[in-house]
Amino acid sequence: MDYISVKAAADKWGISERRIQKLCKENRIEGIEKFGRVWMIPKDAEKPADSRRKSCEGGRT
Known part of the structure; x- marks a missing residue:
């Protein structure tokens, strides 16, 4: 299986590296x-x- 780094995933998905790390820690990927x-x-x-x-x-409009 091919893997990418946290930085590469952050660039690919348009979110921060810290958010990716949090998602990993919460086992959501x-x-x-x-x-x-x-x-x-x-x-x-x-x-x-x-x-x-x-x-x-x-909610709000």
């Missing part, structure tokens, strides 16, 4: 591996949905 202190993300992994965002139903 399928197929991740940790080698020492370095997270490796499968090249074909999909960006997980952002559970921090709420839908706009009944």
Whole structure:
């Protein structure tokens, strides 16, 4: 399996490296591996949905 770094995933998905690390720690990316202190993300992994965002139903306009 081919892997990419946290930095490469951050560039690919348009989010911060810190956010990628947090997603890895929470085991929200399928197929991740940790080698020492370095997270490796499968090249074909999909960006997980952002559970921090709420839908706009009944909210502000």
